[in-house]
Amino acid sequence: MKLQTNNLLGWAMVIITLSFVGFWVPQEERQLGSSYLIFFFHFPSALNCMEFFLLGGVFSAIYLRNKNPSMDLWAVSSIEVGMLACTITLVTGGVWARAAWGEWDTWVINDPRLMSVYFMWLTYAAYLALRSSMGQGKRRELYCAVFGILASINVPVVYYAIRIFGKENHPMSLTLNTTSMKVTQWFGWASFLVLYIGLVRLRRNYYQRCRQLDRLQEEFNRAQI
Numbered sequence: 001m002k003l004q005t006n007n008l009l010g011w012a013m014v015i016i017t018l019s020f021v022g023f024w025v026p027q028e029e030r031q032l033g034s035s036y037l038i039f040f041f042h043f044p045s046a047l048n049c050m051e052f053f054l055l056g057g058v059f060s061a062i063y064l065r066n067k068n069p070s071m072d073l074w075a076v077s078s079i080e081v082g083m084l085a086c087t088i089t090l091v092t093g094g095v096w097a098r099a100a101w102g103e104w105d106t107w108v109i110n111d112p113r114l115m116s117v118y119f120m121w122l123t124y125a126a127y128l129a130l131r132s133s134m135g136q137g138k139r140r141e142l143y144c145a146v147f148g149i150l151a152s153i154n155v156p157v158v159y160y161a162i163r164i165f166g167k168e169n170h171p172m173s174l175t176l177n178t179t180s181m182k183v184t185q186w187f188g189w190a191s192f193l194v195l196y197i198g199l200v201r202l203r204r205n206y207y208q209r210c211r212q213l214d215r216l217q218e219e220f221n222r223a224q225i
Helices: 003-023 034-066 069-101 112-133 138-151 154-159 161-165 179-222
Strands: none
Touching: 003 034, 003 179, 034 069, 034 112, 034 138, 034 154, 034 179, 069 112, 069 138, 069 179, 112 138, 112 154, 154 161
16 A cells, blocks of 8 residues: 555544544443543554554564664654554543543552553653664664563553453543444544554655665765765
8 A cells, every 4th residue: 555545544534533433422421421532542542552562572573583674664663653652642541531530640650550551651762762862773773673672571561451450440441332432442443553554654764765865975975075
């Protein structure tokens, strides 16, 4: 699929998701009222951020195996988009908490799942900081690949946090008991997945162009142009 088609499809699916939220799903939930509608944007970003963080770890592992620089570009692109999705997750979670209970994520210290998400965000922020602090070359690619693999270990912890620590630690309780809710939930996930894939491809192309420009600059310097 062409990148432009990918992006157009992603945005079209997001718009359809918005229409589902606005006109199809019930506008209020029994316990949380209308604030539960944020879930249809919170859930897709939460699930997709973990998927792209894991994908970054996979690309990092492939790089360590064959030392293909292209895998390094795919890894950083996936992690950057994962950071975007994770940030959206934290912001929508805070807004949802404020709307539902009149407070921001003040229970975060007592909630292992929220703590694990914040830790995951900080871990990948450190990955990006490490990458930006090092010059281009095999050394940076190697360090970032190892970091990317180690950072991905936290992703299963975040996903299984409720099963590990118990549901009572996460005060958000939501039951999707209608077909429209369930369809919108998973269609929203697919919509953001397609959109985020387009963003990953866009970032990878950007880094590829930057690498090509650097090579041209090196050739010009060697030729003393």
